[in-house]
Amino acid sequence: MDDSDSTNGSGATSVPEEQLLPMGAVTRRTGIGEHTLRVWERRFGFPQPLRLPSGHRRYTVDQVRQLTMIHEALRCGYRAGDVVPLPREKLEKLLEESGQVSESHEPAEGWLHEIFKAAEEFDSTAVQKALYQAAGNLGLPRFLRDRVAPLLSEIGEAWARGEIEIRHEHFISEVLEEVLRDLRRPLEATADGRPVVLAGLPSEHHALGLHVAALAVAAAGHHCLVLGPQSPAEEIVLAAESVGAAAVGISISPFAKTHDTLSEIRHLRERLPSGILLWLGGSGAIKLTDLPANTEVLESLDALDRGLRRLVD
Numbered sequence: 001m002d003d004s005d006s007t008n009g010s011g012a013t014s015v016p017e018e019q020l021l022p023m024g025a026v027t028r029r030t031g032i033g034e035h036t037l038r039v040w041e042r043r044f045g046f047p048q049p050l051r052l053p054s055g056h057r058r059y060t061v062d063q064v065r066q067l068t069m070i071h072e073a074l075r076c077g078y079r080a081g082d083v084v085p086l087p088r089e090k091l092e093k094l095l096e097e098s099g100q101v102s103e104s105h106e107p108a109e110g111w112l113h114e115i116f117k118a119a120e121e122f123d124s125t126a127v128q129k130a131l132y133q134a135a136g137n138l139g140l141p142r143f144l145r146d147r148v149a150p151l152l153s154e155i156g157e158a159w160a161r162g163e164i165e166i167r168h169e170h171f172i173s174e175v176l177e178e179v180l181r182d183l184r185r186p187l188e189a190t191a192d193g194r195p196v197v198l199a200g201l202p203s204e205h206h207a208l209g210l211h212v213a214a215l216a217v218a219a220a221g222h223h224c225l226v227l228g229p230q231s232p233a234e235e236i237v238l239a240a241e242s243v244g245a246a247a248v249g250i251s252i253s254p255f256a257k258t259h260d261t262l263s264e265i266r267h268l269r270e271r272l273p274s275g276i277l278l279w280l281g282g283s284g285a286i287k288l289t290d291l292p293a294n295t296e297v298l299e300s301l302d303a304l305d306r307g308l309r310r311l312v313d
Contacts, residue, residue, distance in 0.1 A: 020050060020058035025182065030067045031133055037067075044084040061186050062088075068136030069095060111147060112154050119168045124175050131179045140183065140219040145301050148212055151176070156254070173208050180211040184218045193222035194246035194311050199236050200229030201250060201264040209251035209282045216301055217249075220308040233268040240276050246311045247277035249298075252284035266292050279307060 023034055040046060047067060049057035059067075069091050073083040076098045083091060111134065118126035135143040155172060158164045196217045198210045207229045217224040225243055227236060229251075240248050250268070252261060261284070269278055269292040278295045280288065281304060285297045298304045 020060060021064060021186070023049075023057050023059070026059050026064055026067065030064060030071050030136060031129060032067055032071055040080065040084050044081070046084055065136060066091065068133070071133075072137060073098070112151060115151060115172065116154075116158065116164065116168075119164070119172045122171055124171075127172065127175045128179055131176065132183075135179075135183055140215060141301075141305065144212060144216055144219075148176070148180075149301060152208070152212070177208055177211050180215050184211075184215045184224070187215075187218035188224065191218055191221055191223045193220065193308075195223040195225060195243045196247050196249055196308075196311075197225045197227065197236065197240045197243065197245045198249045198251065199227035199231040199239075201252070201256075201261060201268070202230055202232055203260045203264060204229045204251065204253060204256060206251070206253040206255070209253065212301075213249055213251060213281055213304060216304055217308065220305065222246075222308060222311070233264065233271055236268060237271045237273075240272065245276055247279055247307070248272060249279040249281060249304075250285075252280060252282040252288070254283045256284040258287065262288060262290065265295065269293075269295055277307075279304070 023037065026032070026037065027034055037047065041048065047059055047063045049059050049063075052058060066088050069088070070080075070083050073091065073095060074080065076095075078094070083094065086094065111130065114130050115127055118130070131147075134147045138146060151172075155164070155169055159166070159169050198214055198217070200207065200210060210226055210228065214224045214226050223243070225239060225245070227239060236248060239245075248268075250265070265278075265280070265288070272278060274294060278292075279298050280291070280295065281298045286299050288297065291297070296307070298307055
């Protein structure tokens with residue numbers, strides 16, 4: 001749907017276009033409809049979108065975060081006229097007083113049920129909406145830890161229990177990967193931390209873990225280069241050297257064969273300059289032993305976050 005109209009634009013902006021979000025993405029992330037956004041813009045002066053030369057509306061990440069908070073306030077029973085015009089600080093205080101500051105302490109079971117129910121009907125819009133709203137409500141680090149990590153675990157367990165079929169697992173994975181890429185894109189434009197290269201070994205066929213880690217890296221303010229699965233060691237080394245990477249992260253799925261994986265890791269570590277850290281992540285990494293020196297297993301997203309904080313410019 002075209003979001004342009006005949007009204008004048010809001011003027012030039014210094015925000016790069018790649019950091020701005022179109023109206024369709026905003027409605028998916030916040031659960032607020034396009035008509036409502038237009039009404040609020042006219043009536044309350046928020047959100048005030050930026051305009052492209054074409055006249056299309058574009059929104060900043062901060063505006064989307066505030067819209068997500070407004071949506072939460074409306075769910076608490078507040079009227080739009082009371083919360084839409086509020087500055088972000090007052091809105092945060094209002095939600096805090098309402099006991100709605102953080103959703104992260106609520107159990108994920110209901111949210112996971114919502115995801116799986118939508119997957120059974122192959123309803124990508126519903127799955128996307130649930131993911132975007134969780135990301136907006138929790139913030140990216142908590143979203144990854146408290147929603148995405150349990151979702152990945154539950155997908156495998158539900159398949160093992162026979163509660164979902166492979167087609168549903170593939171469907172959820174595809175939608176989740178798309179959302180993770182979308183959330184990462186505006187962060188990459190402003191990242192200034194030392195680069196991290198993420199890849200899968202030649203025997204690795206799964207890419208979802210790479211995109212989870214990539215969003216965590218970008219959220220921490222680091223440049224991220226994702227090479228994808230089945231990457232030869234020589235190509236990983238060349239990429240890491242060319243971007244001046246501080247670390248290389250390898251995602252290892254539980255389906256990886258231990259012997260082949262260890263051989264590939266040793267091969268990579270031998271060719272990787274000693275000044276570049278080698279991180280191993282994913283549920284397949286924790287079972288590895290006899291790893292080469294200067295190689296670290298990051299057993300969780302919290303461990304990845306600690307590793308990123310250790311990197312110095």
